[in-house]
Amino acid sequence: MTLLTLYLLALLDGLLCGLRTSMGRCPLIRKHSYYTRALFRGIAGAQVVSVLALAALLLTGGFSLRPVALRVDLESAAGRMLWVFLPYACLVLFNLALRLVPSTDIRSATSVLMLGPLTAIRPLVIIVGVLYGISASNLLKTRFLGIFILALMLSLEFALNRRAARAQAIQIRRLV
Amino acid sequence: MFPAWNPAQPEITDLIVQHDPHTLQRLLVRKQDLLEAYSRFHNRKALRAILALPENAGYLDAREIDVLLLTVHWEMQRLAEEFHHGHRVWELLRPVVASIRQAGIRETLRIIDVGCGIGYTMRWLAANIPLADHNMEFIGIDLNATLIAEANRLASAEGLPCQFLQGDAFSPEHSGHVLLSTGVIHHFRGNALLEFLCQHDQPSTQAFLHFDFQPWFLAPFGSFFFHYLRMRTAVARHDGVLSTSRAHDARTLLEAARTSAPGFAAGIYGAKIWSTPIPRVFHTLVGLRHKLVPELRRHLGRYATRLGELQ
Numbered sequence: 046m047t048l049l050t051l052y053l054l055a056l057l058d059g060l061l062c063g064l065r066t067s068m069g070r071c072p073l074i075r076k077h078s079y080y081t082r083a084l085f086r087g088i089a090g091a092q093v094v095s096v097l098a099l100a101a102l103l104l105t106g107g108f109s110l111r112p113v114a115l116r117v118d119l120e121s122a123a124g125r126m127l128w129v130f131l132p133y134a135c136l137v138l139f140n141l142a143l144r145l146v147p148s149t150d151i152r153s154a155t156s157v158l159m160l161g162p163l164t165a166i167r168p169l170v171i172i173v174g175v176l177y178g179i180s181a182s183n184l185l186k187t188r189f190l191g192i193f194i195l196a197l198m199l200s201l202e203f204a205l206n207r208r209a210a211r212a213q214a215i216q217i218r219r220l221v
Numbered sequence: 222m223f224p225a226w227n228p229a230q231p232e233i234t235d236l237i238v239q240h241d242p243h244t245l246q247r248l249l250v251r252k253q254d255l256l257e258a259y260s261r262f263h264n265r266k267a268l269r270a271i272l273a274l275p276e277n278a279g280y281l282d283a284r285e286i287d288v289l290l291l292t293v294h295w296e297m298q299r300l301a302e303e304f305h306h307g308h309r310v311w312e313l314l315r316p317v318v319a320s321i322r323q324a325g326i327r328e329t330l331r332i333i334d335v336g337c338g339i340g341y342t343m344r345w346l347a348a349n350i351p352l353a354d355h356n357m358e359f360i361g362i363d364l365n366a367t368l369i370a371e372a373n374r375l376a377s378a379e380g381l382p383c384q385f386l387q388g389d390a391f392s393p394e395h396s397g398h399v400l401l402s403t404g405v406i407h408h409f410r411g412n413a414l415l416e417f418l419c420q421h422d423q424p425s426t427q428a429f430l431h432f433d434f435q436p437w438f439l440a441p442f443g444s445f446f447f448h449y450l451r452m453r454t455a456v457a458r459h460d461g462v463l464s465t466s467r468a469h470d471a472r473t474l475l476e477a478a479r480t481s482a483p484g485f486a487a488g489i490y491g492a493k494i495w496s497t498p499i500p501r502v503f504h505t506l507v508g509l510r511h512k513l514v515p516e517l518r519r520h521l522g523r524y525a526t527r528l529g530e531l532q
Contacts, residue, residue, distance in 0.1 A: 150494055157502070217291045217295075
């Protein structure tokens with residue numbers, strides 16, 4: 046259950062990364078299909094991150110001399126990570142839900158006062174969440190896995206942003 | 222105050238593209254001139270941004286500047302989208318149009334966006350407002366040929382009923398019933414602001430709506446965080462923050478409008494959020510022919526409280 050929750054949070058994070066990196070890069074008015082493609086790219090990126098994390102997990106478990114102890118340690122670390130990631134995700138989702146209110150002032154305020162700052166602290170939340178998760182772990186392998194997953198999560202938005210920037214630059218150069 | 226926030230200096234995008242005011246021909250821009258302009262203000266952020274601009278023999282590379290301008294304007298559209306600017310414009314434009322109709326003007330109303338850039342406002346209106354119901358024509362005008370070409374390309378790509386023209390929005394052939402602008406009016410300062418508003422007083426023009434940042438002491442700080450989180454180019458970040466320091470306060474706008482365009486009743490719309498003392502990011506300088514004022518208040522309905530004194 047803990048791993049499934051982390052996986053779902055990773056998908057949500059990927060989805061929002063895909064959306065964020067595509068914003069400000071398409072000047073059309075009607076762009077549902079553009080944003081839909083961006084969301085799927087984000088989910089695909091999160092899927093790649095999840096598969097790499099799972100592969101690392103299986104490899105580590107396969108080569109471990111104490112697989113049961115490793116599993117308990119990993120589950121405990123993952124459970125602690127949720128204490129940071131879940132409230133953050135709830136806060137983001139709450140603010141996204143607020144945007145359903147048909148008021149330009151409320152929608153603008155959620156964007157400026159909440160979603161912007163929440164985006165700004167995303168890397169910090171990821172670092173704090175992973176470090177808090179592995180801080181009480183007994184095994185070095187758990188800590189290495191945690192750091193590996195941290196690097197993967199941080200590189201997701203970077204990679205999506207690079208791709209979106211390159212696509213935008215090519216498009217604009219064709220126009221000028 | 223930080224040097225980059227000094228309102229006495231122009232924005233970088235005001236300087237990197239220059240046109241002959243009569244022929245609209247693009248002029249060469251010497252990089253050293255720009256560096257000297259910002260050296261006077263000790264604005265290191267602007268200097269760094271300008272130093273990074275590509276050049277040819279000391280002059281800014283026009284093609285690369287166009288690439289930068291389009292990148293910046295695409296990003297700026299994101300800000301308009303996040304602030305739901307299209308909705309805000311229509312919230313005010315709709316009662317203005319209704320008031321004009323009430324006064325007996327039946328012809329097609331020309332809505333002119335002055336300094337339209339890539340034409341977000343006009344394209345949004347064209348995409349979301351049933352033109353046939355209101356008998357309106359949406360036209361965006363800007364001096365910059367690259368931005369106008371992009372605005373027309375985007376409108377055409379989506380089949381939007383609006384057009385964009387390069388030229389002077391106040392020339393007789395472009396005269397409109399309603400003039401509006403977004404983030405433009407703070408570029409006019411001192412006498413230039415008076416001259417800008419004076420040109421509104423044309424026979425066909427019934428109203429003007431100028432949307433711009435509302436200055437207050439926290440605005441540059443808010444703008445700083447907003448632009449550093451949302452914008453990706455150094456020029457956009459610099460100009461976005463500077464524009465909030467350069468924005469005119471309500472008193473300056475009203476005095477200028479009442480002095481230069483006495484044919485209109487002028488007021489400020491949407492300065493505060495609901496009935497609280499919290500200022501909105503944008504406020505609007507509204508000008509309306511005197512005979513239309515009572516009708517506007519009536520058509521605004523529950524939003525009438527957002528409109529300050531019109532005189």
